[in-house]
Amino acid sequence: MSAEILARIQFAVTAGFHFIFPPMSIGLGLLLVIMEGLYLKTKDPLYHKMTRFWVLVFALTFAVGVATGIPMEFQFGTNWSRYSRYVGDIFGSALAAEGVFAFFLESGFLAILVFGWNKVSPKMHFFSTCMVFMGSIFSAVWILVANSWQQTPAGFRLEQTATGEVARITDFWAMVFNPSTVDRFTHTVLASFLTGAFFAISVAAYYMLKKQHLDFARRSLKIALSVALVASVAQILVGHASTQHLVKNQPEKFATIEGHYDSTKPVDLTILGSYNPQTNETTGIKIPNMGSVLIDGNPDTKVQGLDSFAKEDLPPVAPVFQSFRIMVGIGTFLLLLSLVGTISVFRGTLENKPTLLKVMIVSAVLPHIANLLGWMVAEVGRQPWSVYRLLRTSESTSKVVSAGQIAGSLTMFIFLYILLGFLFFYLLDKRIKAGPDADYDEPEPLESQKLKLFGAKVNTPESTEAKS
């Protein structure tokens, strides 16, 4: 295999594996903010217990997210050095902002979130939870700014240097708010909320099915299902809008998603089916002209089809076409599941519906599949470019890195990530089976904690001396 293909496989493996964790952290982070906020408001210790439990799960997810995130930042330089030279002037400021505004915030306050229960006041702890959540959102903002710039570059000029052409920033805000940033950020963050919510739903449904920790399960389900319902409705609207915007921003990608070849014909909507590259036709369950209706309400709208582009400028159709359909299918299913679930849990009937609970337990995996496929639509759909219409993927690789070196590192990554994945699930399973009561200490009444200042409690000189 060529170095380029191996580098792409390595990026897909490392990014794909990494992308399991940050959406979970973002989604669970939102749930933590809600639960701990409710604890401070209602002073109900059950919310305290819930926050404690989900913090532990969050910490595990976060740790693996950080460990797998580090290779992502370095991989641009190691495997995509020509790309790095080309985009550094632009991409760099987004990454720098991510580092300064997000990474420090998340990892710093995470310490208090996990280890600081007895060291800071409840309000300070809640503040830390909010900061960790905000950090994870900032992180998503900046990484999606950079990624969106690759899809729809804006606010730059090209310059010829001694070592080749590079993009230079001309307008920071035009770069940040390039045409696809807002769509892709909202879409990804909503997907993350769904990922976290369905993970919590799955765990709580498991307890409910086993008739364990019922109060905990009921209340966790109420919160998580409500989040899931709101997020899944919003997601369908945002997803729809971002596909509409593709028509203008990345017509090749739109034509690929719809398997739409003939530019002189309106777009059909294929619900399930396939694209035949010989005949250039899509077959399957189709609604004629519905694609055009979805673009602007007019059944006769014509847009650029695959025939308007040179073959070497088009992505492979099949993976993008199918990934998109499965993603949309999952999104729709999650919407229905959260609707049924929310109604049942608030009416108190969910406990008597073992089948629904079992579906919920399994559904934790669905947002992950949708995330992965959505990312495939975005990134494979951008091919053959690494920066849309500016820099080809084949011209982005590192010149001095051989196929053998990449094969070696890829093998190591696969080995390490299998180990990491195994450990993650093992420990997660252990934590879930131990349940929210394990290692749990009741909080002191909130009133008596009020006098405690930031950090004033545990390390009094007496307690240190007593221990030594």
Added chain:
Amino acid sequence: MINYPFDLATAWFILIGVLLTGYAILDGFDLGAGALHLFAKKDHHRRVILNAIGPVWDGNEVWLLVGGGALFAAFPPVYATAFSGFYTAFMLVLMGIIFRAVAIEFRSKEESTKWRGFWDKAFSISSIILPVLMGVALGNVIIGVPLDVEGEYAGTFWTLLSRPFPIIVGVTTLAMFMLHGAIYLALKTSGELRDQVRGWLKGTMIFYFVSYAVLTGAMFLWAPQMVAKLQAMPILFILPVLNVLALANVPRELHHGRDFLAFLSSCFSIVANLALVGIGMFPNLLPSFPNPEYSLTTLNSASSIPSLTVMMTIAIIGVPFVLAYTAAIYWVFRGKVDETHLHY
């Protein structure tokens, strides 16, 4: 070619230096503590060592990430050439970082001696390999690596390991971090473990003094451009002198029970060392050897002025917050640790 007197590119050269120095000071102590980890034989002592770094090691690594990000942003060709050129070395560093993180997180989640023994070794060995690799990389950067006319690396992985100077820098980095880590542990532990740490302090101090002396000799032999810089600006000799004074101050402060001042002295010594490296290298970021005309410098590798300006604005807004809450978090977790209170 861009050319302006005290310019943004110079400011970014300094800022990246500050980030990497911050990294060395902060992750340095947790890597050093990790390198010493296996010397603690009792399970609950090992737990204390992990508790001592538990809340902060993750945040410490962020300094490296941000330093790398800043290099990418401010000097893209340097980032591109170094990371692709030192491919195998960087992959080993990445594996080490991941493996170490996994070991810290998972070590105490099972009771079994075998499980803990395995992760203790993984943690300690990766904590030893990482400083050595980073030091070797730094040593290569100091004396220069083969670059071609396009600014691409023209050597192999073995080029990086085949010269004595980088190896000496690697060993010295490990020694420096081990001493730094031992002082940190002295600051954070009590009782029996604290007595044991006192022994490690002696050992690591001797290790560091010996390797520092060897490195100084090696510099005269293999890094003539650094020596030339020192001779041209004799005021710079103050840095190694201050370094030695700061180091000599460490045992004094420890003797008087002022562990925190000993830790600050060690921080100061790291700053002095890296400042010397930075001044010695400027304006080179990645010198080319043997063809110095292909070197990547602040003059030929910087991002555009608008880009550097935007990033500087981001840094000016963000960094004061980062410093303030990092300090606050260290304050929250100040004081001695025991084996229980970070149980989670």
